[in-house]
Amino acid sequence: METSAHSLAHASRADRANDDVIRRNAVTVTGRADAPTIVFGHGYGTDQSTWRAVAERFSDDHRIVLFDYVGSGGSDISAYDEQRYDSLEGYADDLIDVIEAAGGEPVVFVGHSVSGMIGALASIRRPDLFSRLIMICPSPRYLNDGEYIGGFERDDVLELLAAIETNQPGWAASLAPAVTAREDLPEVSERVRNLYANTAHRVATHFARVVFFSDTRHRLSEITVPTTLVQSVGDIICPPHIGGYLKQRITGSELVQLDSAGHFVHLTDPALVAEQIRRAL
Template identity: 40%
Template sequence: MATSIFERNNVKVLGKGEQTLIFSHGFGSDQTAWRHQVAAFAPKYRIVLFDHVGAGKSDFNAYSPHRYSSLYSYAEDLLDLCAELKLTKSTLIGHSVGCMIGLLAALVESNRFSKLIFLSASPRYLNDREYVGGFGRTDLDSLYAAMSSNYYSWASGFAPLVMGNSDRPELAQEFARTLTEIRPDIAQAVARVIFESDHRQDLPRLQVPTLILQPSHDPAVPEEVGQYMADKIKHNKFIPIAAEGHLPHLSAPEVVTKAIASWLGE
């Protein structure tokens, strides 16, 4: 018997508002990373949470390296979810790769979304001539090698680097925990898909109004990337936010929630 979308993606629906907010998490994370924003918005909005296949409490048996060899399959999953819940004109709030997944979904079925909110988003992580993505080829090769050599050791070292906020080690410990809950073979395959992807050419095609939230100190996504997206996406609002680390919805939740609330109210 085929696994339902709700089981496959560990879908949860909360709140009873007329407007729907869909939260799309990033690599190494899961839907629990949005808990601060969920607490803030659930009283007035309908909230849809899910885990991408291979992450969190999704059905790991639904993962195959062939199907998930690009971000397009994750976008298909998102659209399946929207169809199952009969969602239209929802607001998608994405983090990191969850943003590009949302963008690809919006290019296929724009009627599903009235607004997109991108947090620490990047269309390409690898540097390319004048384009500053934040990572060189040797950086990525070293990352892949470390993941392959000892995944759990890599995760414990990678988490504090990406999270920042060294004065609050519990944040890095949480990220390390969600990283290590991913099967190592899946994590390595997904990391390659993300870091080797290039969706710069898709940005100008986006018609859905988009809010770009760029942390001031993001070790994975330089400020130049946020500005690049703002230059390429037609209908956007670019807001630098005072936050350290690549997961500001965890490290600076009040700042992120306030920015989202302001955009939703416009």
């Protein structure tokens, strides 16, 4: 009787913990309940809504998990802790929590931009939770470092951080067209501008510093989960040669070059991105 009561209490605590994660990260689960699970992770300054046009294409034959990193979208902003989120490891902790709370592991994780590296870090710690990583426009380091060309000088990043600090709306308006790189799709640029501008200022400044000064190059050899790298052309955040750099350092990884420009290919070309995800499954 005592064992049964103890088990029930333990299960109750686990359920409450999972409920807390679901609420904290605004987790939404759709699609087929009995099908393999795909988890989509968003990049800096955006939220889970950026994945919906892609995710809905898998709802008939997959279970879909969308979520917001703490500080983004519909997440619990009160849970944002600068100490916890002072490195990408804090976000990897959140991703592990989300996968365990939502269930369905091992999952395919699709991560845009910095989410690719967050997924990589989470998979190194818990490879049992992942069946595949699919990274969309990822970069292990954004700063140039000797022969390594990440795309940004330190002074460039300091200027970017100062712009967010002093005039976030203006910064968002100037950066959005450059990162989307699709003059033929002004509605996408406007959507990205709104997302950037409406991110809580406290989060926008701190998360940008964490992202742009992150460096996961030394961890790439530890990735054991099968990995697909999807790289666009004309991406100022993640230059095209970064895909080749990652392929050389992630054992057994596959590199796909998209015939699409910009950093937000899942917004500008959702059908093309969905095609590559399905091909990798």
